[in-house]
Amino acid sequence: MDLVKRSSTDKDRGRLRVTGQRRGATRVSTRHSTLVLEFLEFIEAQPRQSLRSLLDRILSKSRELCHAEAGTLFICERRGPRRQLQSVCVQNDRVPVRRSAFLVPVGPESIAGYVAASGRSLRIDDVYQISRRCPYKFDERNELPGYRTRSMFCFPLLDFEGRVNGVVQIINSLAPGRKRPVPFPAEVDEMIPPIIRMVGQWLERRLMLEKIAARTRKLRKNNQYLQQQRQRIVELQEATEEAFQLSIRLLARAAELHDKETAAHLQRVNEYSYRLARLLNMPDNWCREIHYSAQLHDVGKMSVDSSLLYKTGPLNRREKQEMSRHTVYGHAILSGNPRLQMGAEIAMNHHEKWDGSGYPNGKRGEDIPIAARIVQLVDVYDALRARRPYKRGFSHAQAMRIITRGDERINPEAHFDPRLLEVFQRNHEEFNRTWKEARPSLAARHGLRTRS
Ligand SMILES: [Fe+2]
Numbered sequence: 001m002d003l004v005k006r007s008s009t010d011k012d013r014g015r016l017r018v019t020g021q022r023r024g025a026t027r028v029s030t031r032h033s034t035l036v037l038e039f040l041e042f043i044e045a046q047p048r049q050s051l052r053s054l055l056d057r058i059l060s061k062s063r064e065l066c067h068a069e070a071g072t073l074f075i076c077e078r079r080g081p082r083r084q085l086q087s088v089c090v091q092n093d094r095v096p097v098r099r100s101a102f103l104v105p106v107g108p109e110s111i112a113g114y115v116a117a118s119g120r121s122l123r124i125d126d127v128y129q130i131s132r133r134c135p136y137k138f139d140e141r142n143e144l145p146g147y148r149t150r151s152m153f154c155f156p157l158l159d160f161e162g163r164v165n166g167v168v169q170i171i172n173s174l175a176p177g178r179k180r181p182v183p184f185p186a187e188v189d190e191m192i193p194p195i196i197r198m199v200g201q202w203l204e205r206r207l208m209l210e211k212i213a214a215r216t217r218k219l220r221k222n223n224q225y226l227q228q229q230r231q232r233i234v235e236l237q238e239a240t241e242e243a244f245q246l247s248i249r250l251l252a253r254a255a256e257l258h259d260k261e262t263a264a265h266l267q268r269v270n271e272y273s274y275r276l277a278r279l280l281n282m283p284d285n286w287c288r289e290i291h292y293s294a295q296l297h298d299v300g301k302m303s304v305d306s307s308l309l310y311k312t313g314p315l316n317r318r319e320k321q322e323m324s325r326h327t328v329y330g331h332a333i334l335s336g337n338p339r340l341q342m343g344a345e346i347a348m349n350h351h352e353k354w355d356g357s358g359y360p361n362g363k364r365g366e367d368i369p370i371a372a373r374i375v376q377l378v379d380v381y382d383a384l385r386a387r388r389p390y391k392r393g394f395s396h397a398q399a400m401r402i403i404t405r406g407d408e409r410i411n412p413e414a415h416f417d418p419r420l421l422e423v424f425q426r427n428h429e430e431f432n433r434t435w436k437e438a439r440p441s442l443a444a445r446h447g448l449r450t451r452s
Pocket of ligand 1: 297298326350351
């Protein structure tokens, strides 16, 4: 036996042994080898039980192995100077045990604290006879009511790196035929080393798994919260977008109230423009943008004197000039907002003509933004189809004939982008359907009165 003895007096030597791990070969009885083997197999065979339940059974098995009447299993918590032991299992065959956990600081004052701090086992024959020279002592205040501790065997549990992660304290060895507790036999020193490592490493794995499971639960919870927040952001974005679209419609409608155009006309111009953009294979975002921007083409009419807008007779040169400025006014109204840049572009350019004969800047060909070229074409188509106080509404066939062949006011080759006109002509039925389908006017949808 290679035991490290800390006591020097005869009295202490008989009652107290501080034991280290064995270095040389030691003969362990076959019975105990079998028991240790059973113990280790028992640990490995319990992977599905809860940590607390397994620790309880490990303590029971340790007591069975050493014929002990009672015991406590501690787990190390925290690091550094705040390290402490928390009792996770307390067992006693003689008296009821307290249910609440208790804490023991890691340090030399208490028996379990000393074992945790030193990493060495303690086998004590009588805890009431510990030498005063020993740093640790038994605290009688920890005795359970009606119970008296006598012998004690206390050993650490070591993790993969050899650090103490738990302490097992077993109390009062019971010899067969003896009523009073006896000292733990020296052979327990031989049985414990494989258990110390095996249980300690198993404990480390389980504690790690518990931590991972707790973190996974927390991450799932956080993830769920993030998903809810993302959903909320999407809802808020949708609400903001809805408010933006409503503002645009109301802005276009405000201009329309100032003019003889109708809300239904604005809605149809949006739809025609969107469909023509799709037929031209414009990008999705661009199509969505023209879908709400087209209706803003005449928003500048808000700044034109209404007496001009409602004048029934022909306009003189000065009045025509002022009227043509609705393009510039519209651009000024819309150009301040980044999301209305296409609207501003359309407002400025929707009266430009392919041959450069339009206004306000006389742009020609592809110098005219394509969104404005689209709106210019579909605006003419809708104006031809619409009935006005001063004109009848044309059928689809009549409107198409005027757009493609011209009349006294319209010269298709001079006015329209030939590529757009070709696509429009090739898909003309689609625009006829839009005319028929776009019945629920903006006014009806928003409770506004129309004058058509
Ligand atoms: Fe206009």
